[in-house]
Amino acid sequence: MINIKNKKFWFTTVAVLAAPAILNFTIFQFTTPWTYGDGDEWLSFWGSYSGGLISAYVAYFIANSQIKKQVKIDQYTNYVSQLPALMRIQMELKRYLTDIKEVQKKRSYNVTKFSSSGEFNRIEDEKTLEALVQAEADSKRYEIRTFDPNLFNVLEKIEDTELHLKLISCFQFYEDFSSIIVTDIEILEERKTKVIDKLILKGESLDMCYVNDEVERIDSEMLHLLSKRDDVWKTFDDENMLDKFEIVLLEVMNEIENIKRAKDTPSQA
Known part of the structure; x- marks a missing residue:
C-alpha cells in the first residue's frame, strides 16, 4: 500500500521524474564511451518511463479512492443491517x-414470609438467622421464561464488540x-x-443395594441442584445482575436510535 504521506514516497517520485532532466544536464551533454544512443533516444525512453509511472500513480489513486468508498459503503451497510437483530x-x-424482577419480588416475599413464620425463632445470632432465611427462600422453585438459545446466533450480527460481550454475559447468566x-x-x-416408604412397606423383599443406590443418587442430585442454585443466586446478588440487565438494555436502545439516525442521514454514516 502506497502511503502518500510518507516522505520516502515523494522523494522517490521526485527522483524518478527528475531523472530525465538530470541526464540531460550531465552525461548527454558530453560524448563518453559508456553512453549508448543519443540524448533524444534516452529522453524519449525516460519520458515514456516517467509517463508510465504517472499513469500507474493515477490508476492507483483512482483504485484506492474506489476501495475506500466501497469500504465505507460496506461499513454503513453492516452497521444498519444490525437493526433487526x-x-x-x-x-x-x-x-x-420483567421476569427477573418478578422472581426477585417473589424471592423477597418468601424471605419476609420465612422470617415471620417462627420456624427459625430458635436461632439467636442475627446473621445466621438472616443467612438461613435467605437460603430457604433461594431453595424454592420460581417460574420464569426459558431462554431461547437461538439468541446467541442473533448476537453474531452485532458490530460493537463491547456490547456484544455484555449481551453474551447477560444471556449466558439468564440461560x-x-x-x-x-x-x-x-x-x-x-x-x-x-x-423409603417402599422400603418400610416391603422390607426384605426389596433389593437393599438398589434402594441404597437410589437414595444416594437422589441425595447427590439434590445436593448438586442446591449447589448450582446457590451459585446462580450468589452471582445474581454479587454482580447486581438486575442493574446489569437494565444498563445493557439501555445501551441496546441507544444503539438502535443511532442506527435509525444513520439510516435517515446515510451521507453522514
Whole structure:
C-alpha cells in the first residue's frame, strides 16, 4: 500500500521524474564511451518511463479512492443491517428483565414470609438467622421464561464488540439462571420419600443395594441442584445482575436510535 504521506514516497517520485532532466544536464551533454544512443533516444525512453509511472500513480489513486468508498459503503451497510437483530434483542431483554424482577419480588416475599413464620425463632445470632432465611427462600422453585438459545446466533450480527460481550454475559447468566430456579427440589424429596416408604412397606423383599443406590443418587442430585442454585443466586446478588440487565438494555436502545439516525442521514454514516 502506497502511503502518500510518507516522505520516502515523494522523494522517490521526485527522483524518478527528475531523472530525465538530470541526464540531460550531465552525461548527454558530453560524448563518453559508456553512453549508448543519443540524448533524444534516452529522453524519449525516460519520458515514456516517467509517463508510465504517472499513469500507474493515477490508476492507483483512482483504485484506492474506489476501495475506500466501497469500504465505507460496506461499513454503513453492516452497521444498519444490525437493526433487526437489535430490535429482537431489545424485545427479549425486556421480557427477561420483567421476569427477573418478578422472581426477585417473589424471592423477597418468601424471605419476609420465612422470617415471620417462627420456624427459625430458635436461632439467636442475627446473621445466621438472616443467612438461613435467605437460603430457604433461594431453595424454592420460581417460574420464569426459558431462554431461547437461538439468541446467541442473533448476537453474531452485532458490530460493537463491547456490547456484544455484555449481551453474551447477560444471556449466558439468564440461560443458567432460568434453567436452575425452575427445577423443583421438592419433587426429588418426594421421590426419596417414596423409595423409603417402599422400603418400610416391603422390607426384605426389596433389593437393599438398589434402594441404597437410589437414595444416594437422589441425595447427590439434590445436593448438586442446591449447589448450582446457590451459585446462580450468589452471582445474581454479587454482580447486581438486575442493574446489569437494565444498563445493557439501555445501551441496546441507544444503539438502535443511532442506527435509525444513520439510516435517515446515510451521507453522514
